Amino acid sequence: MTGEKPRKKKTTSPRWSEEVTKTSNALDLEEGVFTLADPRQIARSLKKSADDSQRRKADPFRSAMSMLTFYMNRAGTQLSAEQLARLEKAKDELRVLYGRPRKGLDR
16 A cells, blocks of 8 residues: 555535535525626525525524525635626625625724
8 A cells, every 4th residue: 555545436416515505404595696697686685585584593694694605615716706706795785785894894
């Protein structure tokens, strides 16, 4: 043995993150919400999903922001700079919709 760890085989099954996004116990997301062109529409859709959910464990703001952050982290380098910027703006829109202070400002 050379001391190398055996590599995991690639599978054809969906990625675990895709499964979480589709079957999250917290939010029922609008189809294609993260690909919408307008950051405000993304934020409004996430807010509606979070406010309507009876299954979430955290407050609606935290649930919506967590799902958006989860998507951004899992998509990683697959996101274009334009789409990443759009999603970052959606975070700011969520903060506005929930009356939360913007990142980096006085609290």
